[in-house]
Amino acid sequence: MLTDHDVGALMRAQHADPFSILGPHLQEGGVRICALFPAAREVCAIERETGARLGTLARHEGTDVFSLLLPGALVVPDYLLEVCWDDSAAGVSLLEDPYRFPVVLQEMDLWLLAEGTHLRPYECLGAHPARVCGIDGTSFAVWAPNAQRVSVVGSFNAWDGRRHPMRLRRECGVWEIFIPHVGKGDLYKFELWNAKGAITTKADPFAFAAQLRPDTASVVAGLPPRLPMRADRVQANGLNQPLSIYEVHLGSWRKADGWRWLNYRELADTLVPYARELGFTHLELLPVSEHPFDGSWGYQPLGLFAPTSRFGSPEDFQYFVDAAHNAGLGVILDWVPAHFPSDAHGLAEFDGTHLYEYADPKEGFHQDWNTLIYNFGRTEVRNFLVSNALYWLERFGIDGLRVDAVASMLYRDYSRAAGQWIPNKHGGRENLEAIEFLRRMNHVVGTERPGAITLAEESTAFPGVSRPPSPDLQSGGLGFHYKWNMGWMHDTLEYAALDGVHRKHHQNQLTFGLMYAFTENFVLPLSHDEVVHGKASLLGKMSGDEWQKFANLRALYGFMWAYPGKKLLFMGGELAQPTEWADATELPWALEQLPRHQGVQRLVRDLNRVYRAFPALHEQDIQQEGFAWIAHDDAAQSVVAFQRRAKDGRVMVVVCNFTPVPRPGYRIGVPVAGAWREVINTDNGVYGGSSLSSCAGRSEPVVAHHLGQSLVLTLPPLACLVLIPGEE
Incomplete structure (x- = not known):
């Protein structure tokens, strides 16, 4: 029986169980159909198959609640609601009654949601275009266990919280409703009469699409298909x-x-x-x-x-x-x-x-x-x-x-x-x-x-x-x-900011990271966080005059790409961007036309190609077996040297000179006898360097750095060399 209390609660959008009142209900004497349509002048029930009028729903005085008793009916007929609106321009609408449709959430979903073990709750919560009982529409569901009432409001119901109040599934605190006629592209939110007695409007936590700011509505969109892992x-x-x-x-x-x-x-x-x-x-x-x-x-x-x-x-x-x-x-x-x-x-x-x-x-x-x-x-x-x-x-x-x-x-x-x-x-x-x-x-x-x-x-x-x-x-x-690896990042950038004359006192900033390099699987990050908020760009952090800044940056990149760990570089770093990143403007692409910036960009490309081509530089990044020091204690000349190894034993040697002074006649131990050649020299002229050759050649049976073979190199200033054995 429809009471004044129910009608009042519906009109105030404060009814906690609208499905108990709205829609069709078998009762003594027949079937009662109840609907709430603000701004409607008249509502009629129409038999779907024949179009025959089952009756006009009577308005409860002073309200927008309409009801009709179909006396003697033993089953709920298949009906539509014909709504004549107060606004003549709106005309007449033939609508499905959302309160005649079954529940949205199935028993297994209810169980898993209540238990907190549903792996994919987005498959049942949120807004999902669906076909229910042969009718197209959208199923809505939202978790709000302490709300006193929740409605779907949107472009399809004049954002009126009285039009589509939802059903509470108390087992898991989820409110749900299937609304016919609503489809992809429709805007919506959830209106809540919340636990504090206030009316609030919220975007859908599980929305698959949303309006562009400053608008805040959710957008009905289909769930993307599940894709297999390629x-x-x-x-x-x-x-x-x-x-x-x-x-x-x-x-x-x-x-x-x-x-x-x-x-x-x-x-x-x-x-x-x-x-x-x-x-x-x-x-x-x-x-x-x-x-x-x-x-x-x-x-x-x-x-x-x-x-x-x-x-x-x-x-x-x-x-x-x-x-x-x-x-x-x-x-x-x-x-x-x-x-x-x-x-x-x-x-x-x-x-x-x-x-x-x-x-x-x-x-x-x-x-x-x-x-x-x-x-x-x-x-x-x-x-x-x-x-x-x-x-x-x-x-x-x-x-x-x-x-x-x-x-x-x-x-x-x-x-x-x-x-x-x-x-x-x-x-x-x-x-x-x-x-x-x-x-x-x-x-x-x-x-x-x-x-x-x-x-x-x-x-x-x-x-x-x-x-x-x-x-x-x-x-x-x-x-x-x-x-x-935030420790490596901080140590290395602090070292690169030092003037070359002071670096001999801070050699440990280059070497300390190898004490823990294999305790985790590390990524070496030169990220966005390091080039904003007054921290300067990567180029801006480097010490020295303009030539030295570029050389330092190139040496830093060479050291990073040869060092154990995966690599990450924020956009603009490859251009040697001189200013901090500014999110309101694009990268300074005109730098691509300037020779020194071109050189850094080409170096990043070549470092990536060498890194990918040689397993010694990546295959054992997370294993101690992939790295060994050759020279880590030459602080006086700010030189470090190490080897990288692939699983099959193939080896590469890396030598870095972090002073702006060339080091001719520098003897370095190598693990393999024979010819050695450069695959990277960050001082190469194509990168903007001085083109000072390391003169890699054939090793000699002279002990250096505890290795039985050694090379005599010319170390270019502020440069990183990557060498491999072999003639070609």
Whole structure:
């Protein structure tokens, strides 16, 4: 029986169980059909097959609630609702009744969502175009267990929260509804009467597309198909393969017409061949998940499942990934599970409670970035994040995820003063819930998407970041494939900033990294973080006059590409960009026409080609057997020399002179007798150097550096030499 209380609650959009009132209901005496249509003048029930009028729904006085009793009916007829609108221009609409359709979530989904073990909750939560009972529409589902009422609002119902209130599945706290006639491209949000009694409007956490800022609505889009892992990508992502990453901010790599962003398809036609020509193996994109503020570079995302609309649609993004793969390039995404912004339309206090974030600001507010920290102790939140990792890998064929700000996740006292953080249950500073989350994420990726890789931006001495966890995920490593070597980066850049005369006092900054180089699987990162916020560009960090700055940069690159560990260079580094990166403008492409900048760009290309061509430089990057010192203690002349080895024993020798003084007659021990030749000399004239030859030739049976054979070389100033045995 429809009561005044029910009608009033529907009109106020405060009815907690709209499906108990709206739609068709068998009752004593027949079938009652009830509907709510604000701005309707008249509503009639029409038999679908014959078009016959079953009756006119009576308006409850002073409301927009209409109802009709079909006396004597024993089953619910197959009907449509004919709505005559108050606005004559709107005319008449023949509509399906969304309250006559069955539940959206199936029993297994309910079970897994409630348990927090659903590997792919994005397959049932969010907005999914579907065909239900032969009718096209969209199924909506959102997790908001503490809300008192949730409605879908959108371009299809005048953003009126009374039109489509949802059904609560109490087993898992998910609200759901199937709305006929809604399809791809329609805008929508969720309107919540939240736990605090306030009406709020939220974007869909699982939206597959979103409006471009400053607009904040979600967009109905189909779930991308699941893609198998390409066999060539599985091989290319192996730990024994060359990994040379070109890190890119899509919005500022290049501009169209000097001001406009390139879209994903334009980037596929320009960025992909450029990176391929330079010899990189992978592209790493700063976060492409939808984010409200351009200046965050994507590191404050709100739409984790939506490729940002700044550069096009999800289909356009897939085109970009496919183009990269077809060109032999992998694609790695920067991924941000550590925190999220507090924008009102996002996850913050989603249902009126701290649903996604820790409640206590000592746990849940990040003081460095003014963002909120995910509650890693909540199973549903961990599930949300783990499934997002899987989504990018499976649905777009992404090769890997570089996980941002891992250090901030691991420690509860990260960037907090004493008394401003909450210890874990054992009284320690480690965030045990975040550690469990990272292990689970890497375990799921490893088991569900073998061949994909994960990389941690982690700047502390936390043990076992790139080591496997125990089978129960309660101990052992975190399970990443790689960790960024922040120590190597800081030491090397600080050394390169020193004047040559002082470097003899800081030789340890070149050599100390080898004390721990094989404790993790390392990537050597010269990333975007090192060329912004007053830190100067890479070229700007180098010491000396202009010639020396370029020579130092070339020597740094030679040392980096020869050093154990995979490689990462941020865009602009290959151009020897003299100024800091500015996200509002494109790279200074005119530098390509200047000889010294051309030379650095050519050197990066040749380093990548040599790195890929010679297994000694990459095959045992993560194993002690791939490296051995020849000379590390010649601090007086700032010279280091070492050898790199492939698994089959093939060897290369690397010699670096980090002073602006040539070193003629320098004897260096070598592990193989016979002829030796240069494959890289960063002082070569084609790179902008002085063209001073090292005069590599045949070794002599003279002991040097504990080796029975040696070469006498001329070491060019501020240069790195890479030598191989053999005549050709």
